Amino acid sequence: MENVDLNLLIALDVLLDEVSVTGAARRLGLSPSAMSRTLTRLRTATGDPLLVRAGRHLVPTPYAMNIREHVHALTRDAQAVLRPQHRELALETLDRTFVLRANEGFLNVAAAPLVTAALKEAPCVRLRFAPKPDKDVLPLREGRIDLEIGVRGVSAPEIRSRLLFRDAFVGVARIGHSLFLDGEISVARYAACRHVTTSRRGTFRGPVDDALEQLGYQRTVSVVVPGFPDALEIVRQSDLVTHVPRSCLSHPPDDRAGISRLKSFPLPVKTPEIAISAMWHPRLDADPAHRWLRDTVQAVCREVLVC
Template sequence: MRFHHLDLNLLVALDVLLEEQNITRAAERLHMTQSATSGVLGRLRTFFEDELLVQVGRKMQPTPYALELAKPVREVLLTIRSSITAKPVFDPASSKRHFRLITSDYLISVLFAQVIQRIHQEAPHITFEMLSPGDNSAELLMRGEIDLMIVPERYIIEGHPAQLLFEEEHVCVVWRDNALVGDSLTLEQYMQMGHISVGFGRNRHLSIEDWFMSQYGFNRRLEVITNDFNTLPQLLVGTQRVATMHRRLAELYAQYLPLRMLPPPVQIPVMREYMLWHRSMDGDPMHRWLRERISAFIQRLDRPAEAAEPAAAMA
């Protein structure tokens, strides 16, 4: 297909070239030879009357004009994918859709392990890929390379839809036989104790450390930093340390490990978990169905036990 003398297939190549900034890697993704990919770049340069990518040392660097093109090109391709090439038939029972989600291991444990079981009952051929949060999570969503991202409110991306899923509290958790801690914690005790925390990404974003710094002007005494939430309770057993955890995850592990939950010595703001998706997917029937199922399951979990629907049902 051509538009104003531009072969629209070249936009796919341009999108990959701007992302990879490397002829060899772009060729691999496009399933083309390096010489053919270089030829495509030449055609793009001729059409746009710009070098687009220039060699700087061993790397290729996008020109200012190429950087301006990157976002609209990606938006066009996403619109084509979601609106033009998408099948109009909506049938979860026969769908073989593959969904890519960014979510923490905490949410997989307390939510998605059960959500996927429920969804399999209605849509047995749907598959999932769960990706850990990272420094490039927002970029992946904005490029349309993931279907959903479930993150705290501060990570909402302007210009893309977001829906509040639930609110979460934090609790302090210690080993059940920790003789240094009674039924409550003072702030002084809390700050003197060794802490276990979670850090994500190259910059080691800590789960609640930023809030403590802004509120009190000092750091907790971090003795252990792990890279996922599920190891927090396991690392507490047999120690005198404390971890500040999501209540749902703490309650889950307290069923299996010798742990005690205590209220924090200070009021920690409620964490609001949001579901985010690229705006081009807003009207996609299967995508909307998945969002509704996730939201319905959360609502059922948050109802009082006596008002909840039978476990086998899903609203």
Template sequence: MQLDLNLLTALDALLEEGSVAGAAARLHVTAPAMSRSLGRIRHVTGDQILVRTGRTMTPTPYALAVRAQVHELLHQVHGVLAPSRALDLTTLERTFTLRWHDSLVAVSGPALLTAVRGQAPGVRLRFVAESSVDTPELRRGEVDLEANASRPSAPDIRAEKVGEARLVILVRQGHPLTRAETLTAQTYAAAEHITVSRRGNLSNALDDTLARLGLTRRVVATVPTEAAALAFARDSDLVVTLPETATRSAVTDLGLDALPLPFELPAAPVYLSWHQRYETDNAHTWLRGLAREALTLSGTP
């Protein structure tokens, strides 16, 4: 029997998306064409792969067992067939879409853009906002490179830890916390706080640390961006706790005071993430190197 590599690509998409429609959209084919591919895969494997349960499709035990293997096989195929032409940055014309945490865009974005423009003037960068929910754009190729504190768990997403961000306290000048003889975990927790969360969460890992100390802070509001949180802190007695790299300009431009946390808290990791399809892409590899350097020069690690 002759092996059709297109079926391997279709199987990978079906297992990742969990539906015919999702796999069709990912591979830019019609739903009927993907249905035919699923039929051929079922014939070749002797397994249903996806079975309907109510309104959704559920992978079979066999499909779950081979999912990681399918990912790896497809990755190896792409590596073998990928073109090995030398990269000419002076003539490269390409647009990269980057979904980074907004603080990383503010701190490291300018350095990255300067480096890109200096080496490849035909390259454009699209920085897009993070979503409030988990989205598949990285897998679908709609986002080229992510940078945030979350390490992806999907087997087809590559990730590299490029640094850490230490948290500090930001308050307005003259805030009661700045007048305390000794800032303690108790006085910190007793203040009123504002958090940053695109999902509207009123608690995060910092609250878990306080809970282990027997303390609970009072979070009175949450906002989706750090810029908004800093504005609240500037105009009120609210306390905001953010990565140190995001606070440097705020201390100068907004007249805020930065205070160290009065208790031990592990630094937040910073990860670069990309889909495995770009692992051997010369232009993408070049961009990852510049992004890594930009984050390092900005003091993230």
């Protein structure tokens, strides 16, 4: 390692992020000429041009594109190792951006209270909510996500987690639906309805169908949508029935989601309990600011969601 200058790693991370010698120089407090010399050293070290000119701008080479996320993760890891620990956390001056990933249902209910609670204690903090197309843990491992909220998977044993609340599915239909007119909602009457279901993968079958099948019933799923709020909106304006986590029916006082026009009911079949957790990479476990974020998320969940 005697011929390797690890300071180049930080410069490479910034260059690949900015895709600009001038922009990288500004962020690192260097002159453009010094940054240009650093880029030359990086090209020699990697054996690749990294950034090449396209008109008046620079563009990354395929190799640069391939290593960009890995370089960023390495830089984050190195900074975590060298960051002083056990320091006192001054929330009133904490200047940091946290990236959180959660599904649409959680955001509709908890995002506003979380922002209010976080900014009240740490006014300089910034929260960025990222979309959640799947349960891939790679963003946590690479440091692109600080905290994930959802159902814990089994493919990443090193990921730390904390239970936030337990949830369960309930049925939902619009007020005045014929399903509510004849007393108890039986399995047969429930299965006879047309349904809208939620699936990020676009599948028409889920746990409710498995439970119905065990009892000898089959339902008709007419619509599949990616998020629970979409399902609730369709149900509100139609005779379709859906099922959502009970927490999705928590709503702000102005009832922007129109939930007051919906009525929930216990599903006539048993479905698995939903355990919602906060998940993070071990590199952030001892970080005081991240610990504060985890505590804040948990406190908000206890206040506004079903526990």
